[in-house]
Amino acid sequence: MYKNILIPVVFETPEITQTAFDAAQALAAPDARLTLLHVIEAVxxxxxxxxxxxxxxxxxxxxxxxxxxxxxxLPGAATAIADGRAGPRATRWAEENGTDCIVIASHQPALSDILLGSVAQYVVRHAKCAVHVVR
Known part of the structure; x- marks a missing residue:
């Protein structure tokens, strides 16, 4: 069971976001801190x-x-906004805030994801804590 869970949120996929919420609740300790993070990409x-x-x-x-x-x-959840590129910023936020698990939603991969990488793929490869990917 995890005590400090980060859930990166993308507003375009509410059904996948709900799946991430469900997974986070299942993985959370009774007194866990859950944080919803949205990263605003730089213009x-x-x-x-x-x-x-x-x-x-x-x-x-x-x-x-x-x-x-x-x-x-998501009862008891906190929220946070960060600026930057989504993958690197989410992993850095997790490290800075003592996150012990990131629960991240992933869409069905497309050819562009294979060539360029996706946010979930970046998080899986670079996070210093456990990562749980849901679809």
């Missing part, structure tokens, strides 16, 4: 200068609201 500098600051702020607030709504379906 390239040449694009960022054309995006109004209020759009960036409102987008971050919308992400937080969606995370908070998801956390309601």
């Amino acid at each position: 390239p500098v040449y694009v960022a200068e054309y995006i109004p600051t209020d759009i960036v702020t409102s987008t971050r607030e919308a992400v937080q609201a969606r995370l908070d709504a998801l956390a309601l379906s």
Whole structure:
């Protein structure tokens, strides 16, 4: 049983996210800390200068609201937002916060995943804690 579980969240796949929640609850110790993490990818500098600051702020607030709504379906869950590339940032967040298991959802692989890699694949290869991949 794990005491500090990280669940990276992608909003585009709610059915897979629920599967990750179910797995995390099954793997969690009774007093476990569960954290839902969404990583916001950085906007390239040449694009960022054309995006109004209020759009960036409102987008971050919308992400937080969606995370908070998801956390309601996972009793006792906390939420976090991080910036960067999803795979590296999730693994670094896990290490910085003493995570002992990452429960990550993975979609069905496509050819682009084989050539470029996926977030779940990155996490599996680089995390310093246990990783549980669900589909």
